[in-house]
Amino acid sequence: MLCELSDLMVATFLNQEIAMTEMCREADNRTKKEEQANTNYFARQLSEALTTAKKCRVNNTQS
Numbered sequence: 001m002l003c004e005l006s007d008l009m010v011a012t013f014l015n016q017e018i019a020m021t022e023m024c025r026e027a028d029n030r031t032k033k034e035e036q037a038n039t040n041y042f043a044r045q046l047s048e049a050l051t052t053a054k055k056c057r058v059n060n061t062q063s
Helices: 007-015 020-037 043-062
Strands: none
Touching (some): 007 020, 020 043
16 A cells, blocks of 8 residues: 555655656645654655646656
């Protein structure tokens, strides 16, 4: 289950473009929750990976 992965692992999968749809959905949910809590050490890495993944997806659909 995706919820068992650490934020760092989700960020790693996003950076390596593995299971992009599922990982983007999971990362998006986590970043929304973490914005409210602001407690996760890897939140910034996860947020940056999600932003990059979304940009890549947009660029790929426009090509």
